[in-house]
Amino acid sequence: MPVYATNKKARFDYDIRQTFEAGISLSGQEVKSARGGHISLSGSYVVIHGDQPYLLNARISPYPYAGHLEGYEPERSRILLLKQSEIDYIKRKTDAEGLTIVPLSVYTKGPKIKIEIALGKGKKKYDKRETIKNRENEREVKRKIKYNE
Numbered sequence: 001m002p003v004y005a006t007n008k009k010a011r012f013d014y015d016i017r018q019t020f021e022a023g024i025s026l027s028g029q030e031v032k033s034a035r036g037g038h039i040s041l042s043g044s045y046v047v048i049h050g051d052q053p054y055l056l057n058a059r060i061s062p063y064p065y066a067g068h069l070e071g072y073e074p075e076r077s078r079i080l081l082l083k084q085s086e087i088d089y090i091k092r093k094t095d096a097e098g099l100t101i102v103p104l105s106v107y108t109k110g111p112k113i114k115i116e117i118a119l120g121k122g123k124k125k126y127d128k129r130e131t132i133k134n135r136e137n138e139r140e141v142k143r144k145i146k147y148n149e
Helices: 008-013 028-035 084-097 125-148
Strands: 003-006 014-024 045-049 052-056 078-081 100-109 112-122
Touching: 003 028, 008 014, 008 100, 008 112, 008 125, 014 084, 014 100, 028 112, 045 084, 052 084, 084 100, 084 112
Parallel strands: none
Antiparallel strands: 003 100, 014 078, 014 112, 045 052, 045 100, 052 078, 100 112
16 A cells, blocks of 8 residues: 655644545546656645535646646646545534544555545644654654663
């Protein structure tokens, strides 16, 4: 299960509450480009319009070995494929608790390309500082353990 792209800032900027696995609707050229690693999730997010979730601002560069496509948009909105019960659950959570839907990673599962999305609450500035402090403390402890062995 190779991972093609991760949204590194998502786990730093959001307190992740729950994750979901969704399919993503791509054209053939976009699939080849994504498998080649030409996909970026930085700055992307998920919205639900009506009863359909969409991935916005995810960049999939054109496949370099394909012919030129007229009117291809690398950052177009893409439909996510979820069960209706999952869509309803996510919609209720975002409306009631003010959670945000954030893409975390793009990977393969068998022949299919999947995307991991999460419900998250935005962190405050002091939460981010605490995360940095905890990370530094863990590094220091590991460093001391390594040199004491």
